[in-house]
Amino acid sequence: MQPTDTALVHLAKDPIMARLISETASPKIFNDYAGDVYLALLESIVSQQISVKAADAIFARFRNLFPDNYPEANALLLKTTDELRSAGLSFQKIKYLQSVAEFSLNNLIDRAHLDVMTDEEIVQYLLPIKGVGRWTVEMLLMFVLDRPDIFPIDDLVIRQRMILAYSEQTSGLTGKPLYKVLHEIAAAWRPHRTTASRYLWRWKPIV
Structure with missing residues (x-):
């Protein structure tokens, strides 16, 4: 499932995600299992x-x-x-x-x-x-199942990229307070959190 215009327009309402998308090549997703x-x-x-x-x-x-x-x-x-x-x-x-x-x-x-x-x-x-x-x-x-609104918060790369991109909201937070803020940030991406996550994986932050 490639990113749709609808998903990108929606995600761009978040200024930080809009910048991240503009800096990142569109993720190319290949399903090797054809739903198996x-x-x-x-x-x-x-x-x-x-x-x-x-x-x-x-x-x-x-x-x-x-x-x-x-x-x-x-x-x-x-x-x-x-x-x-x-x-x-x-x-x-x-x-x-x-x-x-x-x-x-x-x-x-x-x-x-x-x-x-x-x-x-x-x-x-x-x-x-x-x-x-x-x-x-x-x-x-x-x-595999092409679900559009998955937010894998337990993925280390997703968390690290979000902490970098949203440093003002996440600065100094760890544990449950951090997870709470990350969920709140990602709530604005619904119902396209899968697309947002794919961009986070592909984004190459400058640190």
Whole structure:
């Protein structure tokens, strides 16, 4: 989902966000999963706490373990720990991947089922999966399900960029008071907080 004129006009009502947008190239968003929530969840777990380059390599080796490079849930659960370890996966990540597979066999996670849910309903629906936290689901909402009004406040880059851009409002604040102010700032961006967040990620502040 590319930024729309409507979203940009709305966000520009915030002078600081307007300046940030003017300084930043339009984010180009590519959805590699075409709405495949199951595959996106597997990739998000593989990517946790490692570099993008390492994650891409491990996920490619993981997919190569399966016919057509697709880790169907039943096939994934039949793989031995040694087979999965051969792709470079840790024991913990193997358990998390198996949790995704088990969840998908017992719960619907296709677009038709999720698209009728609210953002928060999807968060609560997927949180029982081991290894999946709120941030993971918010990334799924933004980049796979194309939800327009997601504000991932737990993302470190988002917080750091907002603190820099809105230094007058955030100066000296930490913890809950900081989160409260950041939520108040972002409230003005509704219903286009996803677009605002994408600009924050791409913005290169001069410090």
